[in-house]
Amino acid sequence: MLKNLFQEQRERINYFFDRIDLEAAENLLTMFYECRGVIFFTGIGKSGLIAQKIATTLTSVNVKSLFLSSVDALHGDIGILSQDDIFVLLSRSGESEELLQLVPFLRNKGVKLVALVCEKNSRLGKACDFEMVLPMQKEICPFGLMPTTSSAVQMIFCDILATELMVKNRLKIEDYRMNHPAGRIGRRMTLKVKDLMLTGEKLPVCSPNDKIMDTLVTLSNKQCGCIVVVGDSGEMLGIFTDGDLRRTLQDNGPDALNFAVRDVMTLSPRWTTADRLAVDAMKVMEEDQKHPITVLPVLEEHKVVGLIKIHDILQSGV
Numbered sequence: 001m002l003k004n005l006f007q008e009q010r011e012r013i014n015y016f017f018d019r020i021d022l023e024a025a026e027n028l029l030t031m032f033y034e035c036r037g038v039i040f041f042t043g044i045g046k047s048g049l050i051a052q053k054i055a056t057t058l059t060s061v062n063v064k065s066l067f068l069s070s071v072d073a074l075h076g077d078i079g080i081l082s083q084d085d086i087f088v089l090l091s092r093s094g095e096s097e098e099l100l101q102l103v104p105f106l107r108n109k110g111v112k113l114v115a116l117v118c119e120k121n122s123r124l125g126k127a128c129d130f131e132m133v134l135p136m137q138k139e140i141c142p143f144g145l146m147p148t149t150s151s152a153v154q155m156i157f158c159d160i161l162a163t164e165l166m167v168k169n170r171l172k173i174e175d176y177r178m179n180h181p182a183g184r185i186g187r188r189m190t191l192k193v194k195d196l197m198l199t200g201e202k203l204p205v206c207s208p209n210d211k212i213m214d215t216l217v218t219l220s221n222k223q224c225g226c227i228v229v230v231g232d233s234g235e236m237l238g239i240f241t242d243g244d245l246r247r248t249l250q251d252n253g254p255d256a257l258n259f260a261v262r263d264v265m266t267l268s269p270r271w272t273t274a275d276r277l278a279v280d281a282m283k284v285m286e287e288d289q290k291h292p293i294t295v296l297p298v299l300e301e302h303k304v305v306g307l308i309k310i311h312d313i314l315q316s317g318v
Helices: 002-019 022-034 046-060 097-108 123-127 149-168 173-178 183-190 212-221 242-258 278-286 310-315
Strands: 039-043 065-067 086-091 112-117 130-133 226-230 236-241 295-300 303-309
Touching: 002 149, 022 112, 022 130, 022 149, 039 046, 039 097, 046 065, 046 086, 046 149, 086 097, 097 112, 097 123, 112 123, 112 149, 123 130, 212 226, 212 236, 212 242, 226 303, 236 242, 236 295, 278 295, 278 310, 303 310
Parallel strands: 039 065, 039 086, 086 112, 112 130
Antiparallel strands: 226 236, 295 303
């Protein structure tokens, strides 16, 4: 039964995509893009929840947008409206009395009215300046009543508009980052390598002439799985890892402990900078799927200033 419902919903969503009026969608997009005021959204029931979601989504990508309760609007909140604004009313049927009662008062405020409905020739669509019909056969609810497919197409349509507005407004990643300072998105967009990297005494380093046996204590105590090999000026020459140690011992036996680190270290390892986003540093670690790594030296003007571990990035919640 569940499998059938998934298939049925897929068919209903495809029905929407196959029949959406792209020209009307483009006209609505242009209307939003050229809006000099605020884009307000309202709706009743589940459509109201979708209205709240799309309003906050648009706000998060620098489009001035607010949700306005239809009830509160009738009790004073329409005072916030201006003639430069657009007012979008979401409704599956376009016959919600609460929305229809609101239309004359919105029109008195001089705002542009948009009906976002799922049924053609609705009273709400006829009462507004612009009608956008979201094609839908029926809900997957067995009674055909509970908002299911209609809510899905409302969400899909509005999210697509929001995404295209991001493109048209040339929103930069820095802008998006500033709008999301908290939560996982915020951490991914703001947490930098320098916030997580090991420095000072916690940093495992050695010189290229050190013998392997002399590095074992550092390799064990620092618990990083590696030692960064540095020159006299602090520049990175290479990296010596647990894996390098195992391979050297397997190939040469106990005599390998007397080898100099420079003879077995990995040359030209991947590295990052302190000001890089932690999530980008993690991508560098994982970019070679055949040879993933778990640590990255942090360099500044070729000198080693830190080390970041993938474990610490994941622990941060990025």
